[in-house]
Amino acid sequence: MKILSIANQKGGVGKSTLTVHLAYAALDAGLRVLLVDMDKQGSLSLTFTATDGAASGLTASKLYAAEVNNERPQAISDRLAIIRADNALLAIDKAENQVIRHPGLALRRFAKDFDLCLIDTPPLLGIRLMASLAASDYVVTPVSVGLYELFGVADLMQTIHVIRTQGFNPRLKHLGILPMKVNSRSIEAQKALATLREKYGQVIIPEALAERAAVRKAIALRRPVWVSTRGSGHLKAAQEWRATCAAILVRLGL
Numbered sequence: 032m033k034i035l036s037i038a039n040q041k042g043g044v045g046k047s048t049l050t051v052h053l054a055y056a057a058l059d060a061g062l063r064v065l066l067v068d069m070d071k072q073g074s075l076s077l078t079f080t081a082t083d084g085a086a087s088g089l090t091a092s093k094l095y096a097a098e099v100n101n102e103r104p105q106a107i108s109d110r111l112a113i114i115r116a117d118n119a120l121l122a123i124d125k126a127e128n129q130v131i132r133h134p135g136l137a138l139r140r141f142a143k144d145f146d147l148c149l150i151d152t153p154p155l156l157g158i159r160l161m162a163s164l165a166a167s168d169y170v171v172t173p174v175s176v177g178l179y180e181l182f183g184v185a186d187l188m189q190t191i192h193v194i195r196t197q198g199f200n201p202r203l204k205h206l207g208i209l210p211m212k213v214n215s216r217s218i219e220a221q222k223a224l225a226t227l228r229e230k231y232g233q234v235i236i237p238e239a240l241a242e243r244a245a246v247r248k249a250i251a252l253r254r255p256v257w258v259s260t261r262g263s264g265h266l267k268a269a270q271e272w273r274a275t276c277a278a279i280l281v282r283l284g285l
Contacts (some may be wrong), residue, residue: 035169036166040160045212047072047078066151068080068091070116131162134164160190169204172184205234
């Protein structure tokens with residue numbers, strides 16, 4: 032099982048939207064997928080609702096316990112399961128640093144059951160974000176192209192460096208920064224994207240995702256944007272998202 036965190040300490044950049052679409056793309060490819068919702072807002076939990084009669088399953092805060100928990104993730108289908116966000120997550124960021132390694136150990140218990148684990152991280156630099164990175168083989172950073180959104184990228188890059196170099200997870204590989212919600216008609220947005228590419232160079236993933244209403248509608252309908260496409264704008268969004276998700280899966284070796 033390969034573990035990928037989708038991380039940016041800035042909210043509203045599209046982390047959950049990307050996580051959801053990566054899950055759908057992986058399922059379309061025949062992979063077995065485990066979702067971990069580390070964000071108390073619970074966007075993943077809202078998107079992938081429980082089937083009738085399903086047991087509640089392991090919750091995200093219990094991944095931080097020192098003792099082994101025998102609960103299992105909640106099954107959504109035969110190839111999809113989820114570890115849902117819960118209220119106890121709010122207390123985790125007040126915990127001591129030693130809990131940072133616990134989620135990684137807990138998730139590895141399911142390594143034979145899944146091909147890919149996707150972790151949707153919270154929008155803040157704290158224990159939950161660091162623990163997600165410490166548990167992961169890879170991290171991808173979605174970034175909205177704007178002044179405020181770009182300002183915090185350096186802090187996240189520093190956090191990734193700390194996780195690699197301070198003994199938490201030296202194997203962590205940064206797949207790169209993914210520009211999202213790009214307004215192709217905005218001169219300012221294009222300048223910001225150029226600045227991002229100039230500053231971070233090859234760290235920037237070549238694919239970029241435009242701001243499109245079809246994506247928001249697809250999320251509201253709990254389906255990937257490439258399903259039931261209507262109109263040229265929707266078709267363009269479907270092509271962009273399919274290609275980007277496929278490219279990330281290839282980078283994961285899946």
